[in-house]
Amino acid sequence: MKILFIGSRLYDDIDWYVKEKGIESVLTESNEEAINLDLPDQVFIVPRGMDGPKQVALMQKVDAIVPLIGIDPPLIDVAHMKEEVERDFRIPVIAADVRAVELTSNKINTKEFYTEIGVTTPEYQILNSPDELTLDFPVVLKQGEGQGGKDIKIAKSIEDVEEYFNQFSQALCEEFIEGSEISIEVLGYGGEYVALPPIYKGETTIEGTHPLNKVKTGPCMVEGLDNNLVQHTAYKVAKNLDSDGIFEMDFMYSKQKDQLYAIEVNTRPNGTRYLTTATCGINSLCELVNMAIGEFSLADISDRLEYHYSTEIPVGNYGGPSPKEPVKSFAYNDFVVHGPEGYQRVTARANSKKDLENLVEKLM
Structure with missing residues (x-):
């Protein structure tokens, strides 16, 4: 099995899994100084845009394409490439299609979409x-x-x-909704969707504190909020988007009004993926690989679900104990360090709140 990965910045998150699965990895990147270029089996430096990756995919006769793009601007180009490559060359591209990207990349379009499908938004x-x-x-x-x-x-x-x-x-x-900020990942492929456990991202603040500066926890435990409602609503949004890949959704819960509000949805890997993995054992980026190799299954995910307490703490520069190899895998670690120097975060998990407190104390 040979897979083309587009973009190197996130590749170290799954390199261990690609090797574990025995997959031949080909990667395209537009920046020859980018990180992680030493990890895949082959690397091709191509111009910005999707024509270069498409040509590499055809030249290398890959079995699937997995874009690893964590920013919004290229997503529409990826979506157009997906539709062309799947239509003309029958190569699956594990990403959202044009309709889904157009609905989610513009917040006004997203608001209108929520209204159309009957999901409450501020x-x-x-x-x-x-x-x-x-x-x-x-x-x-x-x-x-x-x-x-x-x-x-x-x-x-x-x-x-x-x-x-x-x-x-x-x-x-x-x-402005005064209440709790919640994030949730939904995985979808071939018309099947699964909503993973919601993550608590803190309370809204009138000062507009950036999410990176907040301590986050999983699973979400907010008084008065039923997590099944969050998962059901997120599933409904993803089902109506009717596309493939990762859907990361942000919600607000107002305890005063006892109301869940949908805020936005992204069709790309997201910042809470480490916390989701720590909480339930399901790594969304690894699931993109499973989609590419035909091993994505709702029943399999259900069988592999774990239940942990987890937290993510901004630390700036981490100086604690080193994780085991592979350092980005919760399969081998109870904590992962991620983010660039100066903005690093530690995501840790344990089987009880007390054990989590002890672990965090040891790491800090």
Whole structure:
């Protein structure tokens, strides 16, 4: 079995699994100085875009293509390539299709999609000027595109809105939900979908604290919230997107209103994947490989589900004990260190809350 992987930044997360499965790995990358280029069996440096990876896939006669792209801008090009390669060359590409990317990469499209399928989302309006605002403060101002908190502002007054419009000519404006932030991964392939356990990402703050600076935990345990509701809603969203790969969804739960709100959905690997793996033993990136080799199965995932307490802590630069090889696998470790220097995080797991506290104390 030969698989083409597109993008090297995330490849070290699954290199151990690719080797364990005996897969011949081919990788394309546009940056010859990128990390992890020493890991695959073959590496091809290609221009930006999807034409280079497509040509390498055909030249190397690969059996499948797995894009490992964790940012939004290239996803639409990947989706167009997927549809062409699957149609013309019968090579499976484990990624979202054009419709799914168009619905999820633009927050306005996503809002309209939620409304269409009957999923509750915070009240919103599209502003072309501050004068059009009718929602009560505080409100959240966003651009249609962007990730990682980019171009998001919590406005507490009309002056804040006016300041935002000094930089932008339009804004997606939605009510600020005071409550719990929740993330969940859904895996889908060939019309089958499975929602993994929800992850707790902390409480919303009027200051707009970035998610990377919060301590996260799994599984999600929020008073008044039924995790089955989160999983059912996430499954419904993925089923209606009707595509392949990883779907990472963000929700808010308002205890005051006892209401779950859908915020956004991404069709790419996401920042909570380590915590999900630690919590339930299912690695979403490894499941992309399983989809490519024909071993993705809902029954198999159900049989392999584990139940752990886990946490993810931002540490800047980690200086604790070294994990075992392979260092990115929870199959061999009870903790994983990830992220670039200066912004590293430690994700750890244990079978009880007390054991987790003891482990974290040892690592810190």
